[in-house]
Amino acid sequence: MKILDNIRVVLVEPIFGGNIGSVCRAMNNNGITDLAIVNPRPTTDWDDARKLACNAKAQLDARKEFKTLKEALADCTVVAGSSARTGFYRDTAHSPRQFAPIALNSAKDHKIALVFGREDKGLLNEELALCTHIIQIPSSEQYTSLNLSHAVMVCCYELFTAAEVFQPSEEKAEEANSELRERMFATWREMMIQTEFTHEQKLEHMMMGLRRIFSRGKLTVPDVKILMGLAKQSIWAATQGKESREL
Amino acid sequence: MKILDNIRVVLVEPIFGGNIGSVCRAMNNNGITDLAIVNPRPTTDWDDARKLACNAKAQLDARKEFKTLKEALADCTVVAGSSARTGFYRDTAHSPRQFAPIALNSAKDHKIALVFGREDKGLLNEELALCTHIIQIPSSEQYTSLNLSHAVMVCCYELFTAAEVFQPSEEKAEEANSELRERMFATWREMMIQTEFTHEQKLEHMMMGLRRIFSRGKLTVPDVKILMGLAKQSIWAATQGKESREL
Numbered sequence: 001m002k003i004l005d006n007i008r009v010v011l012v013e014p015i016f017g018g019n020i021g022s023v024c025r026a027m028n029n030n031g032i033t034d035l036a037i038v039n040p041r042p043t044t045d046w047d048d049a050r051k052l053a054c055n056a057k058a059q060l061d062a063r064k065e066f067k068t069l070k071e072a073l074a075d076c077t078v079v080a081g082s083s084a085r086t087g088f089y090r091d092t093a094h095s096p097r098q099f100a101p102i103a104l105n106s107a108k109d110h111k112i113a114l115v116f117g118r119e120d121k122g123l124l125n126e127e128l129a130l131c132t133h134i135i136q137i138p139s140s141e142q143y144t145s146l147n148l149s150h151a152v153m154v155c156c157y158e159l160f161t162a163a164e165v166f167q168p169s170e171e172k173a174e175e176a177n178s179e180l181r182e183r184m185f186a187t188w189r190e191m192m193i194q195t196e197f198t199h200e201q202k203l204e205h206m207m208m209g210l211r212r213i214f215s216r217g218k219l220t221v222p223d224v225k226i227l228m229g230l231a232k233q234s235i236w237a238a239t240q241g242k243e244s245r246e247l
Numbered sequence: 248m249k250i251l252d253n254i255r256v257v258l259v260e261p262i263f264g265g266n267i268g269s270v271c272r273a274m275n276n277n278g279i280t281d282l283a284i285v286n287p288r289p290t291t292d293w294d295d296a297r298k299l300a301c302n303a304k305a306q307l308d309a310r311k312e313f314k315t316l317k318e319a320l321a322d323c324t325v326v327a328g329s330s331a332r333t334g335f336y337r338d339t340a341h342s343p344r345q346f347a348p349i350a351l352n353s354a355k356d357h358k359i360a361l362v363f364g365r366e367d368k369g370l371l372n373e374e375l376a377l378c379t380h381i382i383q384i385p386s387s388e389q390y391t392s393l394n395l396s397h398a399v400m401v402c403c404y405e406l407f408t409a410a411e412v413f414q415p416s417e418e419k420a421e422e423a424n425s426e427l428r429e430r431m432f433a434t435w436r437e438m439m440i441q442t443e444f445t446h447e448q449k450l451e452h453m454m455m456g457l458r459r460i461f462s463r464g465k466l467t468v469p470d471v472k473i474l475m476g477l478a479k480q481s482i483w484a485a486t487q488g489k490e491s492r493e494l
Contacts, residue, residue, distance in 0.1 A: 145276075
C-alpha cells in the first residue's frame with residue numbers, strides 16, 4: 001500500500017543489534033518497510049539483529065545507512081521525533097494517535113519520517129530541531145522509558161491502524177432471525193416446564209432472563225441449533241424420567 | 248490507579264526469558280503490574296528476563312506462577328485471549344481498541360485478564376475456550392506473527408490510553424493575543440519594505456502568506472518576541488545599509 005511505503009523509520013545511533021532486529025519485525029507487522037540507520041556503530045551485533053528480525057530479515061538487509069540525520073531526512077516532509085522527556089523544543093507534543101492523521105495526510109504524496117534516538121540518551125536537541133513534530137508515547141509517570149522496539153511498535157501500529165488496512169475477523173456464520181430465535185425460546189420454555197426447573201408463576205420472569213443472556217452477542221444459526229438440540233434432549237430425558245416414575 | 252491494578256497479564260508457557268522481561272517492562276510502562284505465568288518452563292533463562300526487564304525487575308520478581316491456565320484465571324471476570332489466527336472459536340475477534348472499553352468497564356470492580364500463548368504455537372483451542380473474548384491485533388497480512396512483548400505492549404498501551412491516565416505535554420507558554428500578533432505582523436511588513444524584499448503591489452499578498460504560515464500552530468508570547476525582535480533587527484540592518492549607501 002503506497003501510503004505505508006512512504007513512511008520511513010529512522011534510528012539514530014542505535015546501541016543494540018537485537019533492538020534493530022526487533023524494530024524490523026515491528027515495522028513489518030505493520031506493513032512499513034523503509035528503515036534508515038544514522039551513523040551505525042561499528043560495535044553493532046548484526047547476528048543478534050538478524051536473529052530478532054525473524055521473518056523480517058530481508059527488510060533488515062535492505063536498510064539504508066546515513067552519516068547524519070540531516071541526510072536521512074532530506075527527502076521527507078513531515079518529520080516526527082520521539083521523545084519521552086518534555087522541555088526545550090518538546091513543549092508541544094503529539095500522542096502517536098494524534099499524529100497519525102497528520103502523518104498519513106502527508107504520506108499520500110510525500111515521504112515522511114519517524115525518528116527514534118539512542119537507547120540511553122534519546123535524541124539530542126539539535127536532532128529534535130530537525131523535526132516538524134514531537135511524539136510522546138503515553139506511559140505511566142512511574143516509568144516512562146520504553147524499549148526502542150516497543151516505541152517503534154506503538155508508532156507503526158497507530159499509523160497502520162489509522163490507514164485502515166486491517167479489518168478484524170468477523171463471525172462468518174449467518175445470524176439467526178427472529179422466527180428461529182423464537183422457536184428456540186419456545187423449546188427452552190418447554191424444557192423449564194418438563195424438567196420442573198421453576199414454578200409456573202416464575203416461568204415468564206425466567207424466560208426474560210434467558211432472552212437477555214442469549215441477546216448479548218450476535219446469535220448465529222449454528223448457535224441456535226446447538227441450544228435448541230440441547231433443550232430438546234433435556235425434554236426427552238425429563239419425559240423418560242417421568243414415564244419411569246409413572247410405571 | 249485501581250482500574251489498572253485489576254488487569255492481569257497471563258503468559259502461557261513462554262519460551263524465552265528475554266520476552267518475559269520485555270513483557271514486564273511493557274506492562275510497567277503502561278501502569279499494569281499483575282503478571283502471571285502458567286506452567287513456567289524449567290529451561291527459562293531468568294537472567295535474560297531480569298536483564299530485559301530493566302527498571303521493571305521488582306515486578307518480574309513479584310510474578311505469580313500457576314500450574315494451569317484455569318487456576319490463573321479463577322478470580323477473573325472478562326478474559327481475553329490473544330490470537331493471530333482465525334478459525335475455530337476465533338470467528339469473532341475484537342481489536343485491542345474495541346476491547347479496551349469492555350475490559351475497563353469490568354476492571355472497575357473485578358479482576359480481568361489478558362492471555363498470551365507460547366511464542367511458537369500461541370494458545371491451544373482448549374485454552375481459548377476459557378476466554379470470554381478473542382483479541383486480534385491489527386497487522387499486515389504479509390506478516391501477522393508479532394513478538395510476544397510487542398503483542399503485550401499494544402494491548403497494555405490500548406488499555407492505558409483508554410483509561411485516560413496520560414495527557415501529552417502541552418505548550419505551557421502563554422498564547423499570543425491578537426494585539427501582540429498584529430504588532431508583530433506590522434513589524435514584518437515594515438521589514439519587507441525596508442529590506443526591499445518585494446514590490447509594493449505584492450506586499451499585501453506576501454503578508455497574507457506570512458499570516459497563514461504563523462497561524463498554523465499556537466503562536467506563543469515568546470515566539471512572537473523572537474519573530475518581532477528578528478524583524479526589528481533586520482529593519483535596523485537594512486536602514487544602516489541604506490545610510491551607508493547614501494553617504
